[in-house]
Amino acid sequence: MDNLLQGAAHGLMAVIKPIADDEWILGHRGSEWLALAPDLEGDMALSSISQDNLGHAQFYYELLHSLGLPSADEQVYLRTAAEWTNAHLLEVPNHDWAGTIALRYLYQVFDDIRHQGLLASPYQPLTDGVRKIRREAQYHLQHFQTGFEMLAIGTDESRQRLIEGVNQVWEMLGDLFSWGPAEAFLPDLGLQGVSEKVVKTAWMDRIEAQFRHLGLPEPAAIPQPALNGRLGQHSEALADLLDEMTEVRRIGLSAPW
Amino acid sequence: MEDTGRMAAFMARIESGEKIEATDWMPEEYRNLLIKQIHMHGISEIMGAYPEKEWVPKAPTIRRKLALNAKVQDEIGHGQMLLRLAEDLSRPYGRGREELMDDVLDGRIKFHNVFHMEAPTWADAGVIGFLVDGGAIITQAMLLDSSYAPYARMLKRIVAEESFHMQHGEAVVLALAEGNQAQREMLQGAINRWWAPMMFFFGPTQMGKSAEAMMGYRIRTKTNEELRQKFINRYVPRIRALGMTIPDAELRLDPATQEWHYSQPDWELYNAMVRNNTGPRSQARLALRRQAHVDQRWVREAMNAAAQRIANQGSERQSAM
Numbered sequence: 001m002d003n004l005l006q007g008a009a010h011g012l013m014a015v016i017k018p019i020a021d022d023e024w025i026l027g028h029r030g031s032e033w034l035a036l037a038p039d040l041e042g043d044m045a046l047s048s049i050s051q052d053n054l055g056h057a058q059f060y061y062e063l064l065h066s067l068g069l070p071s072a073d074e075q076v077y078l079r080t081a082a083e084w085t086n087a088h089l090l091e092v093p094n095h096d097w098a099g100t101i102a103l104r105y106l107y108q109v110f111d112d113i114r115h116q117g118l119l120a121s122p123y124q125p126l127t128d129g130v131r132k133i134r135r136e137a138q139y140h141l142q143h144f145q146t147g148f149e150m151l152a153i154g155t156d157e158s159r160q161r162l163i164e165g166v167n168q169v170w171e172m173l174g175d176l177f178s179w180g181p182a183e184a185f186l187p188d189l190g191l192q193g194v195s196e197k198v199v200k201t202a203w204m205d206r207i208e209a210q211f212r213h214l215g216l217p218e219p220a221a222i223p224q225p226a227l228n229g230r231l232g233q234h235s236e237a238l239a240d241l242l243d244e245m246t247e248v249r250r251i252g253l254s255a256p257w
Numbered sequence: 258m259e260d261t262g263r264m265a266a267f268m269a270r271i272e273s274g275e276k277i278e279a280t281d282w283m284p285e286e287y288r289n290l291l292i293k294q295i296h297m298h299g300i301s302e303i304m305g306a307y308p309e310k311e312w313v314p315k316a317p318t319i320r321r322k323l324a325l326n327a328k329v330q331d332e333i334g335h336g337q338m339l340l341r342l343a344e345d346l347s348r349p350y351g352r353g354r355e356e357l358m359d360d361v362l363d364g365r366i367k368f369h370n371v372f373h374m375e376a377p378t379w380a381d382a383g384v385i386g387f388l389v390d391g392g393a394i395i396t397q398a399m400l401l402d403s404s405y406a407p408y409a410r411m412l413k414r415i416v417a418e419e420s421f422h423m424q425h426g427e428a429v430v431l432a433l434a435e436g437n438q439a440q441r442e443m444l445q446g447a448i449n450r451w452w453a454p455m456m457f458f459f460g461p462t463q464m465g466k467s468a469e470a471m472m473g474y475r476i477r478t479k480t481n482e483e484l485r486q487k488f489i490n491r492y493v494p495r496i497r498a499l500g501m502t503i504p505d506a507e508l509r510l511d512p513a514t515q516e517w518h519y520s521q522p523d524w525e526l527y528n529a530m531v532r533n534n535t536g537p538r539s540q541a542r543l544a545l546r547r548q549a550h551v552d553q554r555w556v557r558e559a560m561n562a563a564a565q566r567i568a569n570q571g572s573e574r575q576s577a578m
Contacts, residue, residue: 038553154559
C-alpha cells in the first residue's frame with residue numbers, strides 16, 4: 001500500500017470494485033457466445049475480447065487484493081449477488097446479435113471515457129494497469145463500433161433489429177454511470193473526471209453524434225435506475241449467473257482445481 | 258497431356274514423396290478425398306467446441322476459465338483454417354463457406370463420434386482435452402506427412418496448439434486426481450465414459466474404401482489400428498499413474514506381438530450415431546450450430562450489404578474526383 005493513506009485505500013477500493021465487476025460479468029456473458037456467433041471469424045474476435053475482459057477484471061481484483069481484499073479467485077467465486085457492484089445491463093442474459101452489439105458499443109464508449117478519467121489518478125499501480133488495458137479496450141471499441149455501424153447501414157432487417165436492440169439496452173442504462181457510495185471519494189482521489197455527471201455528459205455527446213451520423217432515431221434521456229447494481233441491487237439474472245458460475249467450485253471450495 | 262499420362266505423372270510425384278499444391282493438377286478422386294477428409298476434420302473441430310463451451314461459464318477458477326475459453330477459441334480457429342482449405346478445393350464445384358457449413362446441418366457431412374457424446378461433469382471437460390485432444394494429436398501427427406502440402410502446413414500449426422490443449426486437459430485431470438473423494442470419483446466417471454468412444458475414434462481395423470484410397474494417395478500414412486495401438490500405449494500408463502482404472506477388463510499387452518488386446522467398442526452403435534446424428538447430444542449440438550449459422554444468416558447478409566455499400570461509396574468518390 002506504500003504511501004497510501006488508510007482512507008484513500010478505502011475510497012480506491014470502492015472505485016475499483018465496480019470496474020472489476022463490470023469487466024468480469026461482461027467477459028462471462030461474452031464467453032457464452034462461444035461457438036454461437038454468426039460467423040467463425042466473429043466468433044474468434046468476440047472470444048478474444050471476452051478473454052481480455054476477464055483478464056482486465058483479474059488485474060483489478062488483484063489490485064483490490066493488494067489493498068486488502070481476499071484473493072482474486074475468492075472475490076470472483078465466493079461473493080453473494082448483493083456483494084457485486086456491476087451495472088445491471090451487463091448481468092442480464094444475452095440479447096440477440098444486434099442487441100449484443102448495441103450493448104457492447106454503448107458500454108465501450110462508456111469504458112473509454114471512464115478510462116480517460118482514471119488516468120488522472122495519482123495512484124500509479126492503477127494508472128499503469130489502466131494504460132495497458134486501454135490499449136486493448138480501444139480495439140474493442142473499434143470492433144463494436146464497426147459492428148454497430150455495419151448493422152445500421154446493412155439491410156432493413158439489421159437496422160430494425162439494431163434499433164430494437166438499442167431500445168432494450170437503453171431501458172437498463174440507469175445505473176451504468178452511477179458510483180453509488182464511491183462518488184463521494186472521487187474528488188479526494190483526483191478522479192472528478194469519472195464522476196457520474198461528467199461521464200454521462202461526455203457519453204451522451206458521443207452517442208448522440210454517432211446516432212445522428214447513422215440516421216438512427218434520436219436517443220431518449222437516460223432513465224433513472226429501477227435497481228442500482230452499484231449498491232448491490234440486482235435482478236434474478238445475476239443470482240442465476242453466479243449460481244451457474246460457482247457450481248463446480250462449490251464441490252470443493254478450498255480443493256485444488 | 259492426356260489423362261492417363263497426367264495420372265501416371267501425378268502418382269509418380271506422390272510416390273517420390275513430392276507434395277501437391279492447391280494450384281497443381283490433381284485427379285478428381287484425389288480432390289474429392291481431400292474435400293471429404295478436410296471438410297469432416299474442419300466441421301469436427303467446430304462441433305468439438307460445444308461439449309467444452311458448456312463448461313466455460315462453470316470453470317472453477319479464473320485461470321481455468323481463461324484457459325478453457327482460449328481452447329474453445331482455438332478449436333473454432335482450427336475449424337476456420339480447415340474450412341478455408343476445403344473452400345479452395347471446392348471452388349471448381351462452386352461451393353463456399355455457406356454451403357460447407359450448411360452440409361453438417363443437412364446431414365451431408367459427418368463429425369467425429371466423440372462430439373456426439375455427453376460431457377456431464379467438469380471432469381469431462383478435462384478428459385476431453387486429455388484423451389480426445391491426445392488422440393487427435395496422434396492422428397494429426399500422421400497427417401503432417403500428408404501429400405497435400407496446404408493440409409500438412411496447416412496441421413503443423415494445429416498440432417502445436419493441440420498439444421497445449423492436451424496439457425491443459427492433463428492439468429485439469431491431475432488436479433482432480435489429487436483432489437478430494439468427490440473429485441476423484443468425478444474423474445473416474447469421465448474416464449469410464451470416454452474410453453470406449455476413444456477406441457471407436459480411430460476407426461475400424463479393417464479400413465473402408467476411402468481410407469484405403471487415402472493411404473494410396475498418401476493423404477494419410479498409417480492404418481487405423483496402428484494409431485489406436487499408439488494411443489493405448491501412450492495412455493494406459495498415464496491413466497494408471499493417476500490412480501485411475503481403465504474400464505476394459507480385456508485390456509492386456511500381448512508379450513509376443515507387443516500389441517494391445519482390447520474390447521471392441523460397439524461399432525454398430527457408434528456408426529449409427531455418426532451416420533444418423535443419434536448420439537446423446539447430436540441433435541442438441543446441431544441445434545446450436547443451426548442457431549449460429551442459419552438463424553443468424555441475416556447478420557452475414559447485413560455485413561455483406563454494408564461492405565458493398567461502403568465499397569460503392571468509395572468508387573463513387575473516386576469517379577467524382
